[in-house]
Amino acid sequence: MMENLLTWSAPYGGAALLLLMVLAIASYGLLLHYKARLTESQLRRSIRLAALVALPLSFIAMEMGxxxxxxxxxxxxxxxxxxxxxxxxxxxxxxxxR
Incomplete structure (x- = not known):
């Protein structure tokens, strides 16, 4: 099964894409699980952190080709x-x- 996934993901980023997919799904699952326990300021920080991670990562990925x-x-x-x-x-x- 991993060979099929690696073959599918090769044109889009390869193994790095699969690793990032796993991390994205895991982090979103944790957010769904813990969002009720987070304060409003922590939720706002999560939004900012997501942007701070995504923007440089996407810029680097686009620069790589x-x-x-x-x-x-x-x-x-x-x-x-x-x-x-x-x-x-x-x-x-x-x-x-209210």
Whole structure:
């Protein structure tokens, strides 16, 4: 199965793309699990941290050439999903406190 995944991911970034996919899925799963326990300021920091990780990673991936565009897209999508999840949790808390 790993050979099929490596063959599929080769044009988009190869093994680095697969590793980043695993990290993105794991970090998002942890965010979903712990978002109720995080304070509002920690959720805002999570949004900023996602941007601080995704923007340089996507820039480096784009500079490495057209073979790594999958890494750039994955980092942008991960950043957007984390940001939306944190924003929705913050909005839910604000609406619940009224």
């Amino acid at each position: 057209s073979q790594n565009w999958g890494i750039a897209v994955l980092s942008f999508v991960w950043c957007i999903v984390v940001g939306i999840t944190c924003k929705n949790e913050i909005t839910r808390r604000i609406a619940g406190s």
